Amino acid sequence: MTTFLKGHGTENDFVIIPDPENAIALSPATVAVLCDRRAGIGADGVLHVVRTAAHPEVRHLAAEAEWFMDYRNGDGSIAEMCGNGVRVFARYLQHAGHVTEGDLAVATRGGVKTVHIDKEGLITVGMGKAVLPAGPEADVTVTVDDRTWPATNVNMGNPHAVAFVDDLAHAGRLLDPPPFAPANAYPQGVNVEFVVDRGPQHVAMRVHERGSGETRSCGTGACAVAVATARRDGLDPAATGVPATYEIDLPGGRLTITERPDGEIEMTGPAVIVAEGELDADWFAALETVNP
Numbered sequence: 517m518t519t520f521l522k523g524h525g526t527e528n529d530f531v532i533i534p535d536p537e538n539a540i541a542l543s544p545a546t547v548a549v550l551c552d553r554r555a556g557i558g559a560d561g562v563l564h565v566v567r568t569a570a571h572p573e574v575r576h577l578a579a580e581a582e583w584f585m586d587y588r589n590g591d592g593s594i595a596e597m598c599g600n601g602v603r604v605f606a607r608y609l610q611h612a613g614h615v616t617e618g619d620l621a622v623a624t625r626g627g628v629k630t631v632h633i634d635k636e637g638l639i640t641v642g643m644g645k646a647v648l649p650a651g652p653e654a655d656v657t658v659t660v661d662d663r664t665w666p667a668t669n670v671n672m673g674n675p676h677a678v679a680f681v682d683d684l685a686h687a688g689r690l691l692d693p694p695p696f697a698p699a700n701a702y703p704q705g706v707n708v709e710f711v712v713d714r715g716p717q718h719v720a721m722r723v724h725e726r727g728s729g730e731t732r733s734c735g736t737g738a739c740a741v742a743v744a745t746a747r748r749d750g751l752d753p754a755a756t757g758v759p760a761t762y763e764i765d766l767p768g769g770r771l772t773i774t775e776r777p778d779g780e781i782e783m784t785g786p787a788v789i790v791a792e793g794e795l796d797a798d799w800f801a802a803l804e805t806v807n808p
Contacts, residue, residue: 517794520550521608522557525600525787527732527768531559532608532789538570544592546803551590560731561598562588563605568623580628581621583609589727597626597673599735603639603787606631611789626673639787643736645779646743647671652698658708659695660688667696667708668744672781675706676740680748684712687722690730709737711745719745720765732768739781742773753777 518540521532531550533540542564550556564586569578571586585605587598602622609615610633622629630642648654649669658667658679663686667677677696681687687694687710694708705726711719721741723734742762746752751760753775761774771785 517797518800520557520793520795521611521789522559522791523563523604523607523787523789524768525603525733525735526766526771526785528598528600528734529559529732530561530563530601530604531557532563532565532604534565534608534612536565536567536570538566538586540564541804542586542588543804544588547588547592548590549803551592560590560725560728561595561601563601563608564588565605565608573625574623577623577628581623583614583620584623587624589725590729591727593727594625595674595727597624597629597643597736599641599643599672599737599739599783600733600785600787602629602631602641602735603783603785604789606633606639606641607787607789624673637786638784640782640784641735643739643781643783644673646740646775646781648743648747653701656701657697659697660686668740668747669701670740670744672736672739674736675702675704676709676737677702677706678709678711678741678744680745681710681712684710684720684722686710687724690722690724692724692729693726694724707734707737707740709734709741711741714763714765717745717749717761718763718765722767733766733771735771735783735785738764738766738771739773739783743775743781746775754779 551559566584568584632640665679667679670676708724711721723737746760774782
């Protein structure tokens with residue numbers, strides 16, 4: 517029988533598949549069925565938990581991190597990083613007894629991420645540095661219906677377009693990817709964030725995650741929003757030597773994002789394991805047969 521767990525970070529939810537020796541071949545179609553909220557368990561994505569040394573993509577990182585977050589979007593596609601996913605991944609490792617409170621490292625396709633589990637249950641993830649492309653790549657727009665906004669191009673290991681709007685309802689349903697321009701700005705697709713102000717260094721956002729549609733929360737998206745908002749507000753920790761911290765309200769809860777003077781970004785928020793069980797052997801075997 518294949519064990520699974522279900523968890524969420526600010527309601528960005530995941531099916532967790534423990535597979536230390538990388539023995540389970542998860543095809544894109546199988547992942548999509550697992551994430552289907554009617555035909556499967558239901559989630560925004562899958563956290564495939566593998567020992568770094570057992571996965572050929574990241575075996576070279578085994579000396580830096582014991583565990584690899586092999587993350588898949590809800591449609592089965594592979595993503596470089598998922599900020600909420602890293603927190604839930606760390607909570608699973610704690611739940612399973614692999615780690616305790618304190619610091620750990622997690623390998624991802626976006627590099628090795630540093631994680632801290634505090635005594636109050638919050639988890640802080642070192643998300644790396646944001647890249648804000650210069651030149652023509654910096655000038656992008658996003659469109660919903662008959663409205664078009666300029667957007668800030670931010671890369672957090674995965675691509676983001678951050679648009680400031682007057683009302684979050686202007687983002688529409690966000691089931692389909694909002695069109696962007698120029699067409700070559702994001703050749704692999706993009707996560708699009710719509711942002712409104714709530715107070716000093718406090719904003720709210722909605723997000724379309726490529727491969728998943730609108731989600732209740734997006735960790736890398738919240739980081740991209742914090743950086744884009746800081747620059748809009750004239751704050752650049754690298755220039756001032758003063759960290760910039762923003763509270764980011766998402767439909768699923770609140771994240772705290774801090775950009776340090778060295779450019780490193782830290783994200784703090786909750787992560788919860790809500791269920792554990794076993795996939796029906798015949799059902800899962802049929803999935804693997806139909807979707808090799």
